[in-house]
Amino acid sequence: MTFMIPRRRSRGVLVAALISACAVLILLGQAYARPAAVYAAPSEQATPMTHPAEGRENCLMCHDPKTGVKPAPADHAGRTSDSCLACHQPQPAAQSQPQQGEQAPVATPTRTANPTQAAEAAKVDPASASAACRTCHNTPEFSTVSDLSSGLPDTAKQLEADHSYAHREIACVTCHQGDPHQTMTPVTKESIADACGRCHITERQEHVQSVHGQSLAAGGKDAATCIDCHSTENTPHSIARVLSPDSPVYGGAIAATCAKCHAKTEVMQQYGIPTDVYKTYLTTFHGKANVLSPYEITQHPKATCINCHGYHDIKADSDPTSPVAPANLAKTCAGCHPGAGEQFAAGWLGHKEATPQQFPAVYFAERFFFFLTSSVLTFGFIFMVAMELGSWILRRKSGQH
Amino acid sequence: MRDPENSRAAAGTEDNQHPTSGGGSSMETQAARVDNERRGDGGGGSQPSALGTQHPAGRTPAVQAMPRAKLAPARIEPAVRPGEDRWIVRFTGHQRAQHFIMMSSVLILVFTGMPQKFFDASWSPWLINFWGGLDRAQAIHHMAGFAMIFSALYHVAYVLVGVLVRKEPLPVWMLPSLKDFRDFFQNTGYYLGITKEKAKFGRFSYFEKFDYWAVFWGVPVMGITGLILMFPLLTTRFLPGVAVPVATIAHSDEALLATGWLFVVHFYNAHLAPHIFPFNKSIFTGRVAETRYKREHPLEYEERVANQEL
Numbered sequence: 014m015t016f017m018i019p020r021r022r023s024r025g026v027l028v029a030a031l032i033s034a035c036a037v038l039i040l041l042g043q044a045y046a047r048p049a050a051v052y053a054a055p056s057e058q059a060t061p062m063t064h065p066a067e068g069r070e071n072c073l074m075c076h077d078p079k080t081g082v083k084p085a086p087a088d089h090a091g092r093t094s095d096s097c098l099a100c101h102q103p104q105p106a107a108q109s110q111p112q113q114g115e116q117a118p119v120a121t122p123t124r125t126a127n128p129t130q131a132a133e134a135a136k137v138d139p140a141s142a143s144a145a146c147r148t149c150h151n152t153p154e155f156s157t158v159s160d161l162s163s164g165l166p167d168t169a170k171q172l173e174a175d176h177s178y179a180h181r182e183i184a185c186v187t188c189h190q191g192d193p194h195q196t197m198t199p200v201t202k203e204s205i206a207d208a209c210g211r212c213h214i215t216e217r218q219e220h221v222q223s224v225h226g227q228s229l230a231a232g233g234k235d236a237a238t239c240i241d242c243h244s245t246e247n248t249p250h251s252i253a254r255v256l257s258p259d260s261p262v263y264g265g266a267i268a269a270t271c272a273k274c275h276a277k278t279e280v281m282q283q284y285g286i287p288t289d290v291y292k293t294y295l296t297t298f299h300g301k302a303n304v305l306s307p308y309e310i311t312q313h314p315k316a317t318c319i320n321c322h323g324y325h326d327i328k329a330d331s332d333p334t335s336p337v338a339p340a341n342l343a344k345t346c347a348g349c350h351p352g353a354g355e356q357f358a359a360g361w362l363g364h365k366e367a368t369p370q371q372f373p374a375v376y377f378a379e380r381f382f383f384f385l386t387s388s389v390l391t392f393g394f395i396f397m398v399a400m401e402l403g404s405w406i407l408r409r410k411s412g413q414h
Numbered sequence: 415m416r417d418p419e420n421s422r423a424a425a426g427t428e429d430n431q432h433p434t435s436g437g438g439s440s441m442e443t444q445a446a447r448v449d450n451e452r453r454g455d456g457g458g459g460s461q462p463s464a465l466g467t468q469h470p471a472g473r474t475p476a477v478q479a480m481p482r483a484k485l486a487p488a489r490i491e492p493a494v495r496p497g498e499d500r501w502i503v504r505f506t507g508h509q510r511a512q513h514f515i516m517m518s519s520v521l522i523l524v525f526t527g528m529p530q531k532f533f534d535a536s537w538s539p540w541l542i543n544f545w546g547g548l549d550r551a552q553a554i555h556h557m558a559g560f561a562m563i564f565s566a567l568y569h570v571a572y573v574l575v576g577v578l579v580r581k582e583p584l585p586v587w588m589l590p591s592l593k594d595f596r597d598f599f600q601n602t603g604y605y606l607g608i609t610k611e612k613a614k615f616g617r618f619s620y621f622e623k624f625d626y627w628a629v630f631w632g633v634p635v636m637g638i639t640g641l642i643l644m645f646p647l648l649t650t651r652f653l654p655g656v657a658v659p660v661a662t663i664a665h666s667d668e669a670l671l672a673t674g675w676l677f678v679v680h681f682y683n684a685h686l687a688p689h690i691f692p693f694n695k696s697i698f699t700g701r702v703a704e705t706r707y708k709r710e711h712p713l714e715y716e717e718r719v720a721n722q723e724l
Contacts, residue, residue, distance in 0.1 A: 295534070356650040403605065
């Protein structure tokens with residue numbers, strides 16, 4: 014109690030302290046909520062911001078005079094992000110959208126910056142590097158430009174949103190190395206496979222030796238590269254995890270994914286590959302099982318294309334190293350059917366239709382049972398049902414019953 | 415109202431016993447009976463006392479004169495209520511059991527197998543999911559297949575035991591005969607308006623015999639090809655590999671033939687024909703109303719009456 018301040022003085026001090034504290038809080042709040050309000054009015058020379066300020070507090074990430082993708086003038090060196098808004102005020106949202114016919118400043122992004130340095134700087138922290146990329150590559154107007162220049166849809170936003178995409182945590186610069194604005198154009202099937210192969214080394218090595226990889230190396234444009242099978246939208250940005258049911262290479266979906274190309278007559282004819290492989294697969298035990306049972310963990314695995322043909326190192330069936338080459342077929346069957354021998358493998362028609370030349374026993378069994386079924390059913394329907402019922406109706410009408 | 419002596423006498427010579435009372439039959443009351451073949455068999459209602467006291471030993475000579483009692487019974491049971499039809503027992507308990515096992519197993523086989531045959535039909539995933547998925551549907555299909563094979567073997571054993579062990583006469587009435595072909599042409603002529611009358615049948619009509627003998631083709635084909643598909647590894651140790659695709663085709667096509675025949679022709683002849691519609695219980699109860707028996711199997715009925723079997 015000895016420390017108690019005399020009443021009269023303490024009241025005045027408390028009131029003054031409260032008022033000043035409120036004033037400070039209000040000022041701070043104002044500064045935080047609307048930073049421009051506490052700065053001086055912008056000078057006439059200052060370039061207006063062409064994008065909203067929200068979510069982009071770190072101006073220097075892009076606008077650093079030395080390392081920025083869209084660098085500020087050199088005389089801005091040494092300034093910090095919290096001072097930018099003093100002069101460069103954000104435009105209202107309506108004005109930031111480029112008008113029709115109007116030359117929007119954002120529609121001509123400067124490529125005079127030094128993106129290599131940006132990438133180098135970004136490598137230090139891939140996550141913030143990706144965030145830096147997305148400051149532009151997430152905006153609708155910039156995505157449009159990206160579409161036009163690269164021919165690839167910008168799915169960066171989707172990549173971030175969709176958790177099934179396998180590479181959602183991987184920094185942009187992991188794939189877009191060097192100058193991220195230059196190196197990946199023009200994108201080819203082979204350049205994509207090479208980019209993937211920087212991490213997926215074994216898979217790319219197998220792919221190079223596969224019939225697909227060799228066709229690409231020989232200048233082919235049709236053979237499968239990584240994204241043709243692994244991507245839901247045929248872009249490297251929408252790679253789905255192999256074990257995800259959404260993935261095109263998931264057990265229940267892989268056959269249809271192969272059929273995307275292998276059922277196309279105009280493509281397959283150039284290589285002399287039959288196009289009814291998917292159709293014939295579906296009518297076999299394996300195909301029916303795959304259609305009728307969703308590929309669930311509790312169920313038996315159902316053989317698809319890859320179980321016999323292989324995948325990254327897939328070979329032509331004429332290649333003696335292919336698992337479906339005649340010499341290897343029984344061994345391949347035995348992978349799932351333990352003890353399968355030559356005769357078991359001979360029971361597989363190999364996507365071929367039974368003809369009197371190829372599989373006479375199967376062909377004539379087909380003919381015999383077709384004839385038997387159709388003739389016996391027709392006989393029964395006509396002579397034992399239709400005529401009996403018909404005559405009953407007619408006689409009833411004519412009063413004979 | 416039971417007459418124990420008479421029941422015991424019947425039990426000694428006939429299987430398919432029903433705890434029936436009386437057993438007395440009299441031809442003179444037949445005229446008064448109404449045509450009630452569509453009525454159910456009522457589950458054994460109250461027995462009129464008059465029937466129970468009629469001719470307590472009247473059936474004894476008829477029972478003794480029945481040479482084919484076991485494999486082809488034709489035994490009179492009294493009407494459930496006075497004034498109704500009497501019943502003629504046509505099927506033994508074994509025969510009804512054989513039919514029941516085959517019927518239920520084939521129905522299960524159809525509803526588990528058809529969604530596999532027509533795998534791309536819209537109803538097929540629904541039906542597969544009804545069974546609890548493809549693996550379960552296949553397991554049920556396999557079990558029902560064994561039940562179907564069992565019912566066929568059961569029947570063959572039953573006939574062999576009857577003929578070889580119990581020394582009953584050969585069931586020649588089951589064999590196709592010239593008369594069946596004549597009956598077929600006569601009926602076809604009748605449907606076309608050429609012949610005036612329908613054929614008169616004995617114990618089995620030509621379409622009943624067709625259904626019966628079709629099983630002797632269908633079960634071996636379905637059973638053997640089914641076992642080949644179930645054990646392809648074992649099969650290809652003894653048979654060429656092409657047996658598997660051939661079995662696939664045979665199993666699939668023969669299944670369609672059997673299903674189409676059973677669901678259309680057999681169902682029509684057994685249940686859906688206008689004079690039977692909607693449902694014929696005789697293969698389940700073993701009994702046929704006398705009036706209907708007389709109309710559907712007149713030759714057998716007359717023969718049995720002449721032989722004093724009825």
